[in-house]
Amino acid sequence: MKLRFRPLMIVQRPVQLLVVGVVGLILIGTLGLLSPLAHTNALSWVDALLLATSAVCTTGLSSVNVAEVLTPAGQVWLALLIEVGALALLVLAFGFVELGRKNLMGRAQALEELGVRAGQDFRGLLHRVLTLTLGIQLVGAALLLPDMIRLEGAVKGARYALLHAVMAFGNAGFGMWPDGVARLLPSSLLTLMALVVLGGIGFVTLDELERNMQVRFRRGRRPPRLSTQTRIGLQVTGTLLLAGAALFAALEWNRAATLGPLAVPAKLLNAAFQTTVARSAGFATLDYGHFAAPTLLLIMGLMFIGGNPGSTAGGIKTTTAAVLLAATRAVLRREQDVHLAGRRMPTSTLMRALTVVTLAVLAIGLGTFALMLSDARQRPLALAFEAVSAFTTSGLSVNLTPHLSGSGKLVLVALMFLGRVGFLSLLLAFRPAPSPEMRLLRERDFTVG
């Protein structure tokens, strides 16, 4: 009874597939980066491991300057790792469905887990999403091209345009210039922002929005109402971006080392850009080492919340934040159930939200603790910032990563892996199929973590 066909064993444990897949990818990525074709200068195995993990987990933290240390081939290899990492969930789902073709229960469960509603054509969705994401990245690269050619010439410029589109959409912004992306034109910064937002919005949501727009503009009809999940994700995203940018601008407006010397439009653009990327992308236009403590704390808060579930973004996710606020509101109003967007939340959603917050607070706390031990001479706030950035796979840095000790770098590797794979695993964790009675009560499960 215990002997079964191996692939089916894996199918029944998508989390194992995910862990094995990501570990394998990171190891292959590290070996690739260590090959003489990929790098020019010396590259230690710790730095290569950190870089590969950072790419696969779509973070953007690096202890070396990617533009200097990697050859053009190495940079393309890095972009490939980001692309596969960003699409990991889709790739996993594809493998899951392909392998589980004969296992109908497994297949139905996989669809449920991905938030695909019953009756949707999954292979069609996968095809559409892949086309859509590649299309978005190509359009982004085309928009970035003139500016990149202006800065780096034709050949390098074309490579940089593609690379930046992949990095922005994958929410893994590795700095190619010492001053981050500050030398780009405002139009290019806006393109990067758009790519970051689209990459962090979640694939299923993206697909829903695209079909909605097709109905509205091509067919001229009134599109169907957006799903609850999508509306909540967009609301939280919008609120965080506006409030975050306003607070950021207010805190840094007159500080000489950051926004102070800029003209007003540039101040606003930089505030908006930094707030957008803080939510997960890791590009910098300003030196984070010069930010005031409250600004760093604000950015840490934005990183902690992160983007939408099922996206390239990290953090506890917008929907988890919405669940936390809804539960708090319900308790303060002395209600017996948690309601969000008119639906009753099942216990399993609350359980997963509790788990996500507990693990996030524990991981960041222990990670910061470990960094304080391994790199005792660094500022505690900077170490906490780095730990949050790694665990939420945000990739922002107060210029600390290159100066960390070897064990400090390994702490970051562990945090990035936990932050990306841990939360994807929770997304795949079992949710009981809603019973007819539950449907009657308009109960609604929300994707958290």
Place this chain on the structure above:
Amino acid sequence: MKLRFRPLMIVQRPVQLLVVGVVGLILIGTLGLLSPLAHTNALSWVDALLLATSAVCTTGLSSVNVAEVLTPAGQVWLALLIEVGALALLVLAFGFVELGRKNLMGRAQALEELGVRAGQDFRGLLHRVLTLTLGIQLVGAALLLPDMIRLEGAVKGARYALLHAVMAFGNAGFGMWPDGVARLLPSSLLTLMALVVLGGIGFVTLDELERNMQVRFRRGRRPPRLSTQTRIGLQVTGTLLLAGAALFAALEWNRAATLGPLAVPAKLLNAAFQTTVARSAGFATLDYGHFAAPTLLLIMGLMFIGGNPGSTAGGIKTTTAAVLLAATRAVLRREQDVHLAGRRMPTSTLMRALTVVTLAVLAIGLGTFALMLSDARQRPLALAFEAVSAFTTSGLSVNLTPHLSGSGKLVLVALMFLGRVGFLSLLLAFRPAPSPEMRLLRERDFTVG
């Protein structure tokens, strides 16, 4: 229909009674401290407000040296504020039951809210607990007396013995000497530790333990099994104390400014003492300004968890921590319900746990943010430590409170009030009475927050 007898109105809103009561107590306390009888030197209204809030919320933070600024009468006034603050929950419950005497539903609900099981004699419990707590404090004072007389002479020594017993049991340790309580004998430190642990264990638990011991030792019979709530509280308390003390000792063992120069028994005693008081008492034997960053983070973690619910201790409480871990374990094991100590946890417990954690993280985050703005020149880690200490009403300080700006002190006042009254309010928040069906499923509500 809208006109009702006023006391009954209050009875139906215990949270309002609590808020009005605590605000009134703090204002009366502040006025008392500002009277010329209570203080010798100049005492600003902000410092008096901070001190009164700190006493009523059983914190122990102060921006002035209590021994220097307050007269003996002022010190007795402070002790009274601590005593009333520590017994606030009991006082509230007493008023609640007295006023709601004719309101049977309200009375039953009040008992349910206090964790008193049906059929228990509430007035008897109140009487026993008051006798027990006053008795514990008197025994503590008697044990402290010889050491205090040795240090301060007969009159002042007697006052100090009583004062320290009240402060320790109330978990509000105001420093009377510049070096904290470092000049006390080891036996006195052990007495203080015992008082702190007993005060932080929760009144209902204390009563249960006392009756249990009576059965065991006076009547020589085997006592009944301890309640689930009590067992979990004791387990978490024991684990935190042992693990915390071991980590603390390991981190500071050889550091010259802290444990380094001490002999081994003194090292162990200090590690145990600091870990005990970190969980809420606010006495110091070492200079917190000299602790290493990881040690401060460890203490912040202990303060964050705090003591048992319904006690004088603050923090999210031991049972909340147990609920968080149980929910995480259930999700990782893909179980559909959360079980703790063999009982299924109802949704309301998970909701309250989510609320407690969300509010704690928000309050500490916003408080630290506000302190970083009001006192930008202070170290960020020290400000975060101070915010955690105030919100969890722990009262430990990296010697920062006296140096804060006026608005920084008001931030601490707000945090202490929120931390004490906010969590007591949540404790009183409505819990649906268990239905017979729920009892069948062996569902068990846990006190969190």
